[in-house]
Structure formats: structure tokens, C-alpha cells
Amino acid sequence: MFIKKxxxxxxxxxxxxxxxxxxxKFSFSKKTLEVTYKRFLEEKVLLSCVVLxxxxxxxIYAEVVEPLLGKSYLKEFLSEYLGHNEIDLSNYLYCLENESAIGHLFRVACGLDSQIxxxxxxxxxxxxAYLYSKDFWKASDYLDKIFNKALEVGKRVRQVTRISEGNVSVATVAIRLLEEKLGALGNISILIIGVGKISQLVLRYLKExxxxxxxxxNxxxxxxxxxADDLNYKVVGFDRLYEELRNVDAVISSTSSPHLILKEARIREVVGIRKNPLFILDLAVPRDVEESARFIPNVMxxxxxxLSCIIEENLKKRREEVAxxxxxINEEIKGFLKTLWEKNALSLVQGKAS
Structure with a gap:
């Protein structure tokens, strides 16, 4: 029953x-996203697109001339984006179209497909993501309707269920992990790298x-x-990161940098002159901290x-709201598709009459 064209x-x-x-490896920075959209504009198989x-x-959600061509192009694009390396993308990608793609977006917007x-x-x-895409694409009637409806459904589900109740977020879970590993937070010093949304949430909870x-x-x-001035905290420049690592008990890093912020060799040097273990929580994607640093003695x-295990413990009440x-969501999908079908059928009749 899908909509013609x-x-x-x-x-x-x-x-x-x-x-x-x-x-x-798949993540997009603002710069690479801009380049990607400009490239997509040149592809005839894509009529409009939103990258989340x-x-x-x-x-990548796209309105396409033909589904098989669209999926084939986007797979090839992602393969190229990863540098045509030997990773078998089929092991990691999912491909959906039409009703299934719309249903997935609705569930994403409602938080049903989230880690938390x-x-x-x-x-x-x-x-x-939707609004940013409109800086590059002419308004797509279909994607506009789909994304606006997804946002509407996301709000409605949170209003009529308790799926978002309770204070569970990456920031709160990060602080709980910190407490589990190092004990009372009042007895430790913490370095926060980056001042994005997650870091600001962490800072707010620490202040509370x-x-x-x-x-x-930063x-x-x-x-x-x-x-820092608003919260009465100390601020340092990036050139002093490793110097600060000598003294702090914990580091929480969450930047949008495409490159490593803390490298294994330098961390090893710092830990060598420390007395106590160093806790590092890297919340960035791509990661801020070189993975091999986890093998340094006295580095956690x-x-x-x-964070998955801690998240699971905190989500029992929310899981009761999934059904x-x-x-x-299913009710909204049916109503949405029916409305689209009726509008499309009406426009076809009016077109023939004229």
C-alpha cells in the first residue's frame, strides 16, 4: 500500500x-558532513537526504529515484568513506526501505532504539540532523512529512508513556561508574576535556x-x-593536558575532535611519575584516547x-513501558501512511481531471 513515486x-x-x-570510522564531523551533502547534491539517484x-x-535516510540504485550508491559511498578497506560492511550495516525505514525512524525518535x-x-x-540537511537540499515534501511526523511521535510517546522517566543519561551513568571505581567523588579531582553537551551535563551533575x-x-x-567561571571551576588550555594528568584522579573526555587527544606514549610517561592509578572515561566518538592506553599499568x-552493564541496571522501569x-508508534505509522496514501490518491485524481 505504499505511495506512488x-x-x-x-x-x-x-x-x-x-x-x-x-x-x-563511520562518524561524520560537521566538516565531513558538509562535504558529503555537497557531493550527494550531484547524485541523480538521490532526491533528498538526511544524515543522522x-x-x-x-x-542515512534518502528519498531516491529507485530503491536498489539508492541503496547500492549509499553502500558504495560508505565503503569509499571508510577508505575501501577490507572491512566487510555487510556485517555491520542494515538497509531498510519505505514503511520499514519510516517505522525505524519513528522508533529512533522515541528512544526505543537507543543505548539508553x-x-x-x-x-x-x-x-x-533534519534541519541541518535543509541547508543543502531543496525542501522534500516526503522527507519533510516523515521527519516532522517522527518528531511529533517522539514527543507524543514521551507524553503518554513513562519511557523517559528517571534520571538516566550517559552523563549520570558516567558519574556512577566513576563512583564505583574511585569511591566518593568529594575525595577526588577530575579533569573534564571538552565542553559539548555530554561534558556540560557531567559538569552540571558534579556541581549539584x-x-x-x-x-x-577545551x-x-x-x-x-x-x-568554568559560571560553575566556579578551574580552566586550563589544551597545551597543559598532560601536565594536569600528573595530579588528577580521573579524566572524562568528550570532544568532537576527529583526532586523538590523549596518546598512549604520553599517558605512559605521566603514569610513570604518578603514585595513584588514573581513571579515564572516553565518551567521544571517534575516541579521544588511544585504545592501547588501557594496557598501561595503573590506568583504568x-x-x-x-557503560552498557550500568545502563541496563538503571532501565528496568523504562522497559516496562516499551509495549x-x-x-x-504502530498506531501512528498506520495513520501516517494512510494519510499520505489518501493525499497522493487525491492529487492523482485531480491531475487526471485537469
Missing amino acids: MDIVLIGTNYKRSPLAIRE STCNRVE LGEKQILVQVRD RDIKAVIIA RTYDKAKAI LYNIDN LAESV
């Missing part, structure tokens, strides 16, 4: 299908707990200083995939 395809990967080591790139997923079930941030990320020994570092010093290195959320 409308073909939507989705190709992507997420935390369920690929480990962090693979996922970070977060720490836990990379998905019901998370609120994904709704903002879907909205931002009246944790005072916090240092903020590549843009003035931005870090403004946040964790990344975003290592209700799914029923709401």
Missing part, C-alpha cells in the same frame, strides 16, 4: 550492529553534588572559561560501550 531508503549502523572501533550521526549510530532506552537527547539530534576539585579543558579556551580506561510505546 515515493521511495525512501535507510542505510546505517548502530551500537547493536557494530562495536565502537567500527562505529567511529551520533555517538551510537550513523544513518527512552533517552531525550536523540529527539534533539534527529531534529538537528558540590564537587569542587574539577578542571575544565580547545577553544574562552568557551571553557565562560563555563573505559569507553562509551563499557505501550510500540503500540503508540
Whole structure:
């Protein structure tokens, strides 16, 4: 029962299908995303497109001339994006089209496909990805309707269910892991690298707990200083990162850098002159900290995939809401597709009459 002349395809990967080591290779920075959109504009098989790139997923939603051609092109593009290396993409990618692609987007917007079930941030990320795509593409009637409806459904599901209740986020889970490994936060010093959304949430929770020994570092010093001054925390430049590692007990890093921020050799040097173990939590995708650093004695290195066990413990109540959320989504999908079909049928009749 799908709408004539409308073909939507989705190709992507997420935390369920690929480990962090693979996922970070797919991630798009703002710069690479801009280049990608400009390239997509030149492809006749793509009529419009939205790229959703977060720490836990990379998905390309496209209105295409023909589904097989569209999926084939996007697979080839991702293979090239990864440098045509020997990774077998078929092990990590999922490909959906039309109703299945729309249903998937609705579930993503509702937080049902998130590592943290019901998370609120994904709704903002879907909205931002959609709006950013409009800077490059002429308005697509189909994708506009699909993404606007996804945002509407995401809000409705959170209103009629308790899928997003409770204070569970990457930031809160990160702090809980920190407490589990190092004990009371009031007794430790913490270096926060980066001042993006996750880092700012971490900083807010630390401030709420009246944790005072916090240092903020960011590549843009003035931005870090403004946040540090507001919270009454210390700020340092990126050129002093390794110097600060000599004294702090913990590091939480979450930047958008495409390159490593902390390298194994330099961390090894610093740890060699420290007395106490160093806890490092790398929440960035791509990662900020060189993976081999986890093998340095007295270094405890964790990344975003290592948070899964703690997340599971905190999501029991939310899981009780999944069935209700799914029923709401299914109802919305049926109504949405019916409306599209009726509008399309009417336009065809009117076209013939004229």
C-alpha cells in the first residue's frame, strides 16, 4: 500500500550492529558532513537526504529515484568513506526501505532504539540532523512529512508513556561508574576535556553534588572559561593536558575532535611519575584516547560501550513501558501512511481531471 513515486531508503549502523572501533570510522564531523551533502547534491539517484550521526549510530535516510540504485550508491559511498578497506560492511550495516525505514525512524525518535532506552537527547539530534540537511537540499515534501511526523511521535510517546522517566543519561551513568571505581567523588579531582553537551551535563551533575576539585579543558579556551567561571571551576588550555594528568584522579573526555587527544606514549610517561592509578572515561566518538592506553599499568580506561552493564541496571522501569510505546508508534505509522496514501490518491485524481 505504499505511495506512488515515493521511495525512501535507510542505510546505517548502530551500537547493536557494530562495536565502537567500527562505529567511529563511520562518524561524520560537521566538516565531513558538509562535504558529503555537497557531493550527494550531484547524485541523480538521490532526491533528498538526511544524515543522522551520533555517538551510537550513523544513518542515512534518502528519498531516491529507485530503491536498489539508492541503496547500492549509499553502500558504495560508505565503503569509499571508510577508505575501501577490507572491512566487510555487510556485517555491520542494515538497509531498510519505505514503511520499514519510516517505522525505524519513528522508533529512533522515541528512544526505543537507543543505548539508553527512552533517552531525550536523540529527539534533539534527529531534529538537528533534519534541519541541518535543509541547508543543502531543496525542501522534500516526503522527507519533510516523515521527519516532522517522527518528531511529533517522539514527543507524543514521551507524553503518554513513562519511557523517559528517571534520571538516566550517559552523563549520570558516567558519574556512577566513576563512583564505583574511585569511591566518593568529594575525595577526588577530575579533569573534564571538552565542553559539548555530554561534558556540560557531567559538569552540571558534579556541581549539584558540590564537587569542587574539577578542571575544565577545551580547545577553544574562552568557551571553557565562560563555563568554568559560571560553575566556579578551574580552566586550563589544551597545551597543559598532560601536565594536569600528573595530579588528577580521573579524566572524562568528550570532544568532537576527529583526532586523538590523549596518546598512549604520553599517558605512559605521566603514569610513570604518578603514585595513584588514573581513571579515564572516553565518551567521544571517534575516541579521544588511544585504545592501547588501557594496557598501561595503573590506568583504568573505559569507553562509551563499557557503560552498557550500568545502563541496563538503571532501565528496568523504562522497559516496562516499551509495549505501550510500540503500540503508540504502530498506531501512528498506520495513520501516517494512510494519510499520505489518501493525499497522493487525491492529487492523482485531480491531475487526471485537469
